[in-house]
Amino acid sequence: MNKVYLIPSLLDDEGLESIPAYVLEAVKNCQVFFVENERTARRFLKKIWKEIEIDQYEWYNMDRIGEGVLQAFKQKIIEQKNIGIISEAGCPGIADPGQELISLAQEMNVAIKPLVGPNSILLALMASGMNGQRFQFVGYLPIEKEQRIKVIKDLEMESQKKNCTQVFIETPYRNNQLIESILKTCKPETRFCLAVNLTGKNEWIKTKSIAGWRKEKIDIHKRPAIFLLLA
Numbered sequence: 001m002n003k004v005y006l007i008p009s010l011l012d013d014e015g016l017e018s019i020p021a022y023v024l025e026a027v028k029n030c031q032v033f034f035v036e037n038e039r040t041a042r043r044f045l046k047k048i049w050k051e052i053e054i055d056q057y058e059w060y061n062m063d064r065i066g067e068g069v070l071q072a073f074k075q076k077i078i079e080q081k082n083i084g085i086i087s088e089a090g091c092p093g094i095a096d097p098g099q100e101l102i103s104l105a106q107e108m109n110v111a112i113k114p115l116v117g118p119n120s121i122l123l124a125l126m127a128s129g130m131n132g133q134r135f136q137f138v139g140y141l142p143i144e145k146e147q148r149i150k151v152i153k154d155l156e157m158e159s160q161k162k163n164c165t166q167v168f169i170e171t172p173y174r175n176n177q178l179i180e181s182i183l184k185t186c187k188p189e190t191r192f193c194l195a196v197n198l199t200g201k202n203e204w205i206k207t208k209s210i211a212g213w214r215k216e217k218i219d220i221h222k223r224p225a226i227f228l229l230l231a
Contacts, residue, residue, distance in 0.1 A: 002080045004105045005030060006092040008117020009044050011224070012200030016047060018118040024048055026115055030084035032058040032076045034069070034101055041086045063088075065100045073101050077108050089224075091119045095139060095169070121167055124195035124226035127205040128165070131230060135165035141178065148178070152185045159190075160231035168229075172222045179218055179227075186210045186229070193228035196220050 005026040008019060027045060035041035038061055042054050060072050062085075076083055085092040085101060091114075092098035105112055121137050138155065142148045155166045170178045182192060188211035195205040207228075208216075 001111055002077065002082050003029070003111045003113050004077075004102070005082065005084045006098070006102070006112065006114040007084045007086045008091045008115055008119070009041070009086050009089060010047075011089050011118045011120055011123075011198050012203075014201045015118065015199030018199045019048055020116050023115050023117060026113065027052070027084060029082050030057065031081045032060070033084045033086060034060045034062045034073060034098070035086040036063050036088040036097060037061075040088060044086070062097050062101060065097050070100070070104060073104060074108065077105065077110055089120070091117055094119060094121065095137065118199050120169075120195070120198050120224070120226050123198050124193065124205065124228060125165065125167060127195060128193040128207050128228045128230075130165040130191060130193060130207065130228055131163055132165070134163060135167055137167045139168060140170060141168055143174070145181070148181055149185050152182055155229060156186050156190055156231045159229055164230075166229040168227050170225070170227065172220075172224055175220045175223065175225055176218070179213075179220070182227070182229070183210060183214055187231065188214075190229065190231045193230075194218070194220065195226040195228070196223050198224070198226070 007023060007026060027049060038059055045052050060069060062069055085098045087096040087098055093102050125132055125135060141151050159166050190210045191207055192210055192213055193207040197203045
């Protein structure tokens with residue numbers, strides 16, 4: 001019976017040890033890959049398996065999933081091919097377009113095999129010291145300044161009311177602007193965590209009160225990060 005393998009990829013180019021050995025066996029079982037970024041996916045597979053013959057596989061880009069990609073995925077399932085889904089970073093289906101293909105595979109009653117690997121949301125939550133019993137991932141906050149401030153206030157209020165950790169992300173080149181908005185908007189006692197370059201050589205994860213962070217000079221421009229807030 002064919003399977004759909006959900007293959008975790010690197011969060012950082014230097015974090016190869018974060019990929020379990022059994023992921024390689026899953027890769028060897030695949031005939032087709034649906035990937036968010038073909039160039040980085042090929043480079044990742046070369047890192048974990050130097051002898052791989054990349055062009056022996058069928059490749060489909062899923063960065064924008066339209067009818068053509070869905071039909072190709074469905075056809076490969078009908079052909080009984082083993083399919084690998086690879087996100088740009090971390091685990092497929094989590095803040096990732098692969099979720100639409102996984103949903104289709106569920107509808108078609110195909111065996112789905114999620115594989116253990118690095119997930120920035122969970123790694124950051126684990127290390128934050130914040131509430132891991134009740135949390136929510138809210139993705140990206142608005143870009144427009146007034147809307148962003150309103151959302152930050154709403155998230156802080158909800159966090160306080162529900163004792164819930166709020167987890168979110170930002171495009172790396174806008175990290176510093178987001179931090180500035182949070183430090184200006186949130187209450188001094190609210191806890192804020194920055195998890196930067198997870199699994200990488202320059203990884204660091206710190207949780208402080210907003211009042212504590214206001215005493216720091218923070219610059220994580222263009223560095224991948226996860227943000228967590230607990231009021």
